[in-house]
Amino acid sequence: MPRFDVSEDVPNGPAPPSPEPAQSGSVAARSQVDETSPAISGRAHAWFWLAIGCAIVGVVQVPLVLVAHRGAAPPTAVAAAPAPPIASAASAIATPAASALPPEPATAPRLAQLEGDAIEVLHTKVGKRTCVQALEALGVAPGDLARVSTARSPLRKLDGCSPNDRVFVALGRADRRLRGLEIETAPGTLVQVLEKQVAGEAGASLELVAEAVTLPVTHKRFTTSFVVTTDVPSAVVAAGLDGSIVELLDEAIGSRHDVPAPVRGSTFRVIADATLVAGLFDRWDEVVAFEYRPRADLAPVRLYHTRGKPGALGWFDPKGHQPVRTRWRMPLAFPRITSRFNPRRLHPVLKVVMPHNGCDFAAAPGTPVYAIGPGVVQFRGDSGPSGNLVTIGHEGGIESGYAHLSRFAPGVVAGTHVEARTVVGYVGTTGRSTGPHLHLSVKRNGVFVDPLSLKMDAFRVVPPSERSGFSARKAEADALLDAIPWPADLPVVAAPAAASASAEPAGEEGDEPLH
Template sequence: MTALFGGLFGLATVTTIIALLIQGTPDRDDRSAVAAASGSSPAEASAAAAAPNAGPKKRERVKVPGPWRISDMAKDPSARIVEESIGAKSFIEALTDKGVPKDQVYRILKAFDGLRKFDKKNKSDRFVVALDRDSKRVRAFEYVVSTYEVFQAKEVEGILTASQLDMKLAEAEVVGAFYVGKNLAKSIEWGGFEPALAKTIDDALSGRMSTEGFEEGGTVRVIAKEVTALGEFAKYTEIVALEYRPADPSASPVRVYTYDGKGARGYFDDKGRQPDGSGWTSPVPGAPVTSRFNPKRMHPVLKKIHPHNGTDYGAPTGTPIYAVYRGKVTQIGPAGPCGNMVSIAHPNGIESGYCHMSKFVQGMKVGDKVGTRQLIGYVGTTGRSP
């Protein structure tokens, strides 16, 4: 490590990261098995299956008892359970189309008043309703954003009471390594990770390369932060350290490390450098895109064709928002339909804007310089937010 890298991250931290990466060395026997399991001929696949201890590594996790769920009513003959994805429909339309009386939909909305707004949704969000078979009264309702974000209303003495379920979220660092085969997702599984790791790796390598550039026969060693819900995998939040070593022994490895400290945040190489020529990143890492740039979009609030000159990301209020690239703050404050907004001027005349924020990072002002992935504010619904 260079002096610059040691000075930026701290020598003790660097030593710990190196030691952990050394632990994450793939077994030599994995190479042929990964190659066969990643899309080779039937004969090669059969050979891999016959190998000792064949099969992807399974990371050991311990399931945690969870809260009461509507699925616990599956054998209740007096209840009818319906479930569906929200899709492009409004909340009321989605529920009434599944046979939930409109007055019961309003009961649900009243129960969640002040806790959750259902006009802020993703198409993939799901709902589950337990209806009384005779009266069609709602006995319980669940709104599932993800495995780790679930809202529930349950009837107690005739009153629906709503809350966000405690899914016992836990974060831990996981260490592993894998050989790159023809199918990256399967290669990742052989290393004991979930396929979702590929997207997190791409985020860490942004501006340097992508997983599409991984060569078959290469080696990846990684430390990642993993979140579990009720003891089961939920998501990866970031890469702590990563090394990609190409199959060609003469080629230089690519190494990145995460750093979050005063004046700097993001992924750095082993010389303490961030990408300079590119490296544009998502403002809300891991959040799904809910609406893309579209000059002929049907506006979800105005209900008419209205140009959408941006990209919307779906995330809960309070989720951190980061600068997509280094630059200087040119605007901060209310901006009409855009709500609370931050504008950042980047090199080469490019400018980015961040709308509908719930609040800005404390102390930030016009003229401040910000770095790539620097915290600038938090997700909200201010302005004309769909």
């Protein structure tokens, strides 16, 4: 699968025109291509399309590959017009759509060109099903499965499909009759079955003719930007991407506790690699990098996808950091530590040296406080100097405490089971406190320990052996991201009150970020 350094098979193809900003669906999107469009050699044109022409006029049906569906009824004679011919590869490559992000997969000059008022083209991945089950799920009738079996040859068997194979069918919109079938085993490698007029002793008749097809495959890098106006999936699709991109973006953003989820008005700049078959878009390979601005008042976040050695896989930030899923989570969103665990701290109120048995986090009043891990609430109530306090018992002799809360979350009482990131209360300044903040304490077997020793929301870094390569790919991606225009007419989204409020935390010894 291509990564940052994708190269073109044919570097001297025609340069695509510069795209114009477009408004589509729920997204204001801009797209551009940073490489030239690939071309198909004349030899490839001649081989493929001459083969189809010979099949149409030949008196002997090209034998096919496909095994009859067990128990299927014999084909019945149905008077129907043959499917319109597929356009030539040359005319397909010349379409203007090749210069911008394509709207959806399966637009190579193949079965998809039959799509029209009379014919519908559907496709699916075989997955854990048999090929016959995949065809049935697309609406292919048993009689048509039997028709396919009459074109049998050693090319392909319907019972030999792999999970990653893609199946395409062309069905008449009115009669749902099968007009064509493709089984794609790899980009550019497929078995194509088309309904054609074939001459015979009794005259010409409509038959399904099959052949193995190999088309040239190239890779290209695309860039686009979009703004979310309803939800991320519809925004991604309207920008010319697809569901697989949504999953990648969700994986990247969802793994980071310090990055808020997208809302209306969030904007993206995306670099993605795609596979092109016969010069036209076939499928998305991966997102190389993207820049995400959660809200207009927050700084953008850039993330880079790598496929290096173990320890250098997945999404990394500009510093080469990648979150590691651990059992323990931070008690606040966007945590900012103002006072660390210190056995000999000068108490900010009493002005005497006494242990600081926890960590203080700066936060605005009313900010939700989360359980750092799964466990059972042991105490909820007023604890004197600690103010409103919640303590939770966890496996392994660990106990966590959340002090100075303004109030408790509904339903959080002694004996309640909670999961990690369950809201247990809200930041306040109750008890012996100089201002609103959260004091988090952790005990191991009854003894106070540094809460950060639990490695909450820890991260790994790019290994030394991979850093030079990561830096080079990052620099290349940064140059592309910088060149992508942000989408026009960005809606202004007001920041939530809790996130925009400021507070002076208690016991502040230094204002340092978590990492």
